Amino acid sequence: MDSGDNAWLLTSAALVLFMTPGLAFFYGGMVRSKNTLNMLMMNFWCLLVVPLLWAIVGYSLAFSGDGDFIGNFDKSFMRNFDMQGNELMFMIFLATFAAITPALISGAVADRMKFSAWAIFVPLWSILVYCPVTFWVYPGWLAERGSVDFAGGTSIHVNAGIGALAVILVLGKRKGWPEKLSPPHSMPLVMLGTGILWLGWFGFNAGSAGAANGRAIQAFVNTALAAAAAGLSWAVTEKFRDGHFTNLGVASGIVAGLVAITPGCGFVTGGSSILIGLIAGVVCALAVGLKSKLGYDDALDVIGVHLVGGLLGSILIGFFADPEAFSKIDEGYEFLGGLFYGGGTELLVEQILANVVTLIFSFAVTFAIAKVLDLTIGLRVSEEVESEGLDIREHAETAYSSLDRSTI
Amino acid sequence: MDSGDNAWLLTSAALVLFMTPGLAFFYGGMVRSKNTLNMLMMNFWCLLVVPLLWAIVGYSLAFSGDGDFIGNFDKSFMRNFDMQGNELMFMIFLATFAAITPALISGAVADRMKFSAWAIFVPLWSILVYCPVTFWVYPGWLAERGSVDFAGGTSIHVNAGIGALAVILVLGKRKGWPEKLSPPHSMPLVMLGTGILWLGWFGFNAGSAGAANGRAIQAFVNTALAAAAAGLSWAVTEKFRDGHFTNLGVASGIVAGLVAITPGCGFVTGGSSILIGLIAGVVCALAVGLKSKLGYDDALDVIGVHLVGGLLGSILIGFFADPEAFSKIDEGYEFLGGLFYGGGTELLVEQILANVVTLIFSFAVTFAIAKVLDLTIGLRVSEEVESEGLDIREHAETAYSSLDRSTI
Amino acid sequence: MDSGDNAWLLTSAALVLFMTPGLAFFYGGMVRSKNTLNMLMMNFWCLLVVPLLWAIVGYSLAFSGDGDFIGNFDKSFMRNFDMQGNELMFMIFLATFAAITPALISGAVADRMKFSAWAIFVPLWSILVYCPVTFWVYPGWLAERGSVDFAGGTSIHVNAGIGALAVILVLGKRKGWPEKLSPPHSMPLVMLGTGILWLGWFGFNAGSAGAANGRAIQAFVNTALAAAAAGLSWAVTEKFRDGHFTNLGVASGIVAGLVAITPGCGFVTGGSSILIGLIAGVVCALAVGLKSKLGYDDALDVIGVHLVGGLLGSILIGFFADPEAFSKIDEGYEFLGGLFYGGGTELLVEQILANVVTLIFSFAVTFAIAKVLDLTIGLRVSEEVESEGLDIREHAETAYSSLDRSTI
Amino acid sequence: MKLITAIIKPFRLDGVKEALKAVGVEGLTVTEVQGFGRQGGHTETYRGAEYKIDFVPKVKIEAVVSDAVVDQVVDAIVTAARTDKIGDGKVWVTPAELLVRIRTGERNDDAV
Amino acid sequence: MKLITAIIKPFRLDGVKEALKAVGVEGLTVTEVQGFGRQGGHTETYRGAEYKIDFVPKVKIEAVVSDAVVDQVVDAIVTAARTDKIGDGKVWVTPAELLVRIRTGERNDDAV
Amino acid sequence: MKLITAIIKPFRLDGVKEALKAVGVEGLTVTEVQGFGRQGGHTETYRGAEYKIDFVPKVKIEAVVSDAVVDQVVDAIVTAARTDKIGDGKVWVTPAELLVRIRTGERNDDAV
Ligand SMILES: Nc1ncnc2c1ncn2[C@@H]1O[C@H](COP(=O)(O)OP(=O)(O)O)[C@@H](O)[C@H]1O
Numbered sequence A, B, C: 001m002d003s004g005d006n007a008w009l010l011t012s013a014a015l016v017l018f019m020t021p022g023l024a025f026f027y028g029g030m031v032r033s034k035n036t037l038n039m040l041m042m043n044f045w046c047l048l049v050v051p052l053l054w055a056i057v058g059y060s061l062a063f064s065g066d067g068d069f070i071g072n073f074d075k076s077f078m079r080n081f082d083m084q085g086n087e088l089m090f091m092i093f094l095a096t097f098a099a100i101t102p103a104l105i106s107g108a109v110a111d112r113m114k115f116s117a118w119a120i121f122v123p124l125w126s127i128l129v130y131c132p133v134t135f136w137v138y139p140g141w142l143a144e145r146g147s148v149d150f151a152g153g154t155s156i157h158v159n160a161g162i163g164a165l166a167v168i169l170v171l172g173k174r175k176g177w178p179e180k181l182s183p184p185h186s187m188p189l190v191m192l193g194t195g196i197l198w199l200g201w202f203g204f205n206a207g208s209a210g211a212a213n214g215r216a217i218q219a220f221v222n223t224a225l226a227a228a229a230a231g232l233s234w235a236v237t238e239k240f241r242d243g244h245f246t247n248l249g250v251a252s253g254i255v256a257g258l259v260a261i262t263p264g265c266g267f268v269t270g271g272s273s274i275l276i277g278l279i280a281g282v283v284c285a286l287a288v289g290l291k292s293k294l295g296y297d298d299a300l301d302v303i304g305v306h307l308v309g310g311l312l313g314s315i316l317i318g319f320f321a322d323p324e325a326f327s328k329i330d331e332g333y334e335f336l337g338g339l340f341y342g343g344g345t346e347l348l349v350e351q352i353l354a355n356v357v358t359l360i361f362s363f364a365v366t367f368a369i370a371k372v373l374d375l376t377i378g379l380r381v382s383e384e385v386e387s388e389g390l391d392i393r394e395h396a397e398t399a400y401s402s403l404d405r406s407t408i
Numbered sequence D, E, F: 001m002k003l004i005t006a007i008i009k010p011f012r013l014d015g016v017k018e019a020l021k022a023v024g025v026e027g028l029t030v031t032e033v034q035g036f037g038r039q040g041g042h043t044e045t046y047r048g049a050e051y052k053i054d055f056v057p058k059v060k061i062e063a064v065v066s067d068a069v070v071d072q073v074v075d076a077i078v079t080a081a082r083t084d085k086i087g088d089g090k091v092w093v094t095p096a097e098l099l100v101r102i103r104t105g106e107r108n109d110d111a112v
């Protein structure tokens, strides 16, 4: 255990944990004030349930053992850890990733999902979807075949994005959608979330190097540049199409760029990360328009941003991966080269395969979970609750109380 | 000086300093909008006054010299520091702890304390209560007897919690309490505070290892798991009792868990920290109900959360401390074992003693300070100021101004 | 590359990037709600445009080559970097400084500048003003003569502060100023920004040591103490003059202290940093009153805080620089001593010279940029847009939407 | 001239606005208000303590209209705002002696 | 029918509401407003600059009641809202020609 | 007694307040409202989707005044609020049968 590496991993884990509140504000600002606390709660819930589950059984299922398809229980309850080798750090660092992944889905189901159903959905999905996919992508068969995913493009963004689609197909559209749209109730809250997400994402991506080394630095640089590039290209796309630079466009672009660079930030160099960001900003800005055409109500664009951005970023590795550049940074760090860097199509094919497999598996299992929940306890609140607001009815709380300054 | 240890301590100190603004938002969101700025100001005031006082004299009083009961002035004005041995870092890291401790008390006195009295209370309390207790618990006699306090359960949470009780007994109840209750004016602000507190608490607890070593990692893991467990158990307690999962319940539970694991995070292992968290969530959720029964107006539950949570966590060390596990993490790290880990009752007795001593001393001296302030400059605002709001009358400011967008 | 140094620089760069959103909230809370999003957008825009520009050409212009007056293009597009020597880290760390510098100017032009003009102003100013001044102050002729600037007092705060003056002289006053003043629309947002700025400033100042060493620790200590001292002295100044301790006073004082200690935090010791903070708080509290006397509309006091605070801090180095103290911390760290520390007037003269040169150059070039923009695309929105609010008209967005909870 | 005031459920605002446009009302003013009535409020629970929130968010619509159309306007509002659930709100009519359009100085029926 | 409007100090809202319930008023509508009057406003100071805030937060209560109870209702409000300090507010009464309960279509006294 | 109600552009509030003071109105009550009228609203764009915002922020001023000064007051408002651009707003007058100053119990003209 090197103290410098530890310092960076401790910092990174703290920052990634902070991303889930950040996501809560990012999403919470976008919904109406009557559903704001429900949105915060869906996100915080993930922070309560998932790390415990991960420490008890999830980490073991996702990372322990030599199987191809799923881990074993050897490391459940934090037993059999390699205490010299920093495994406890590794476990808790990854717990923060496991927590934010289902939280991403909350953006799609906003304004209409029963909280009790969400409360159960989160642990089920973590175990049945997140753990196996993570196993395949990291220690398991997809990784062994050659596909790569530095910080969680496939296992996190694509996985959560397609899961979001599955849930909302069961859940249905919000009343009035898409005719009646409500603007974000607090854009400053959205921008706060954006700032926190960007901050945390440095831990997410550069922490995934597992050390405070040259790879971490390159991942950090890529994270900064891709986010800036995508924020810019989304904003410019909107300026040309709609006539204005908007804050929500900038925020969305930043997040899209962060998503898109997540899988590749440890395999591509700075110039490529700018290109990936620029592409992601434009493509995701267009992709969020799909939902009204195709008729699925992805309230806060989890699909347009995380699914599309994650797929894009993961597949672009097949073009931009540059093992030679990294050999100068870190000796003995090996991976296949991308099409533009002399590596042929092998990596590209593996990247596509890994994502296709994830799409199919995650969609199917998530759909099944949602269906079972719907048939048992019910997935959706009543019309009355939906129009009165989930905060009061599901949580007996109000986001902002002003009249009550009058008491006393 | 190891650069990795430095890196982690620098980061930790920055994060702990950020906790005081976090606490300001946590409390500030809970009060009505007419008293929000007074709450923020009470917290920020601690950040202005205490670090200076600490650098000038507090650190020396709390950590310098061989006395049993109080330090000396040898290290006042940052003189005679061991510059090779990182002492400057140690001083400033601890300054951020000293700052947040009196800030905790602000939650109890909300809505009715004169700011001028608070302005004087803070430095007096720091010198007369915080410095001696810290001396006893760390270099002094309580530590020498064998009691332990990793990151400040006794010296910070119990100390501030009982101090809060002493002040409000002098200060009295808010007009209309407990009949007239006002809901939090901004729950998003409360949740923002919660997120910042959790983030900062990693610096608080894992930084208290003094290095980026295995103990820091274990403390980090314990901090994450106990917070999650307590957030969950508080929320579940409320769900059973009141019928809803609430944001304020989750926020309160997270903080209760963080408080409870603070003293023990460097002495217990992950499984114990989950248990400590689960217990703390339930016990504190019940403890906040005491005030209306016993009739003291602890506005934002400093006693129910910090006093009760701190006592609980400190005493549970007597059961769960596991020196053997830590001997595998860090050689030469020695402390008494808890009752469940073969250590007998010795540690338990010492933990109880340390807390009883702190309770008595802190209550008595804080009560005296409050009484003197009350008899001299007065502790409490007039009824008129209380009903008009402290922001306008004490600070000549308004938290949110909307009508004024009309000018120009 | 030392992993501990890397860990601290990675952390610092992330924190400094987070300062720009922090600044956005600090300024955004101070303006009226109808212009809040325009303010956020001006700041976020810097985060999108400047890091890309910096990676592509700015860093090379500011730090590459042996010239006296400007860098060359050798390191443009991140080519020719010393990959063993951490140069990529250095580049991205400094990119976050380059981003926040023009963002500072946004506070002066609040409420009336065309966003399209701002969008172009930022990259132009970065290249034409920030890069050359940075070159002079760091690798170039001013540094060679002996002047020092640890973390950017001259190159950032004085530079942006005088630039702000130049822009607003072209831009003109807001309609109704100074008769019609509007209070901050959200003080909690201002205080959030303050907290984030202070947090990030630890990365800014202590990260500028380039390592997790004793100098970083001293810079960290100085940052904490100067901010506290200035917050206190600003607040006390207001208390004596206006009768109240205010949150905005505390926030402004903290920022003024952070600005003032920025240039000297790696050259002075703790006691001096307290003095510098105390002086800065009083001087800046008085300096913000100048604008109404002199008749320039510096909306959010960029001049009173950043220009005055930066100049003050930079020139006070000439009195307080203490090379002997640092020789005990870090071997081989050499700089001229200040007047009070046996160094004579040489350093003082150099500090004055460096700032005078910066003032003249930055004012002239910024004025020219603003004038050209004004004559071409126009610098200022129409009266109608100014009174309706920039958010709706420039960005087609509204900061807070409440009525719309009514839909569905 | 009459001033027609309606207190309705917020989510009916859009519908009522359209209904008013349909009967020729070209201007109206909306206020966010809090209602107290038979509908009752709700209870919120913070840290186990119950807070009785008596007031329910409502929207107030005010429109000054010509005498001739009063009945039609009232009917339009009632029809569009009705959900048949308690708390649908009230409409009332008060006499207005004068209406002026500020921009032009036009008065009464010309100002509507 | 009469429309009774009261402008009161916010912290008297609870008391006035109870007083109205006591005299049989079962429905009312509340608005957060800003008052300007003899009470004067206050001064806020930001960075040394003084901001004269002319407006004081007040609460407006509106209730439409039967003619028979008007005096009683006005008295109840005045008694409950009174603190004897400047700024206590005003009550005024305007005629209402019609009141409709949206849910049922009931009119006038039946709709109260 | 008459109740004079004016809907104006927010940025004219200060001017209208001064004009009212000039004609002797010593008390008034202000509410932030949303207006719908000829002026039309505006369009906001979030992630490429257009949101038609029909309502425009306005300010409502209410003042109860003696019959004798009604015309003067209306004129003062109209003059001070006028910008000659669409959306300047409306003023209307309704009869008030009673005005009470809560603090003193004074009535009608004495209570103004
Ligand atoms: N007499 C009244 N005067 C003014 N507003 C009233 C009156 N009665 C009811 N309201 C308003 O109408 C709303 C609905 O009234 P409520 O009694 O709850 O249901 P309903 O109208 O269906 O009988 C209330 O919330 C209140 O805003």
Ligand SMILES: Nc1ncnc2c1ncn2[C@@H]1O[C@H](COP(=O)(O)OP(=O)(O)O)[C@@H](O)[C@H]1O
Pocket: E007, E034, E035, E036, E037, E038, E039, E040, E056, E058, E085, E086, E087, E088, E089, E090, F026, F027, F028, F029, F030, F062, F063, F064, F065, F101, F102, F103, F112
């Ligand atoms: N003529 C009026 N018309 C409408 N509202 C008024 C009038 N006069 C006073 N008010 C309202 O009543 C409130 C209290 O009035 P003020 O003159 O301050 O005290 P008081 O009623 O005790 O004489 C004001 O803030 C304002 O909201």
Ligand SMILES: Nc1ncnc2c1ncn2[C@@H]1O[C@H](COP(=O)(O)OP(=O)(O)O)[C@@H](O)[C@H]1O
Pocket: D026, D027, D028, D029, D030, D062, D063, D064, D065, D101, D102, D103, D112, F007, F034, F035, F036, F037, F038, F039, F040, F056, F058, F085, F086, F087, F088, F089, F090
């Ligand atoms: N008939 C009406 N009743 C009540 N308020 C009205 C009426 N007509 C207009 N208003 C208010 O006056 C404002 C301005 O009206 P509008 O038709 O936009 O412009 P103008 O008054 O210049 O013709 C509206 O936003 C609305 O608040």
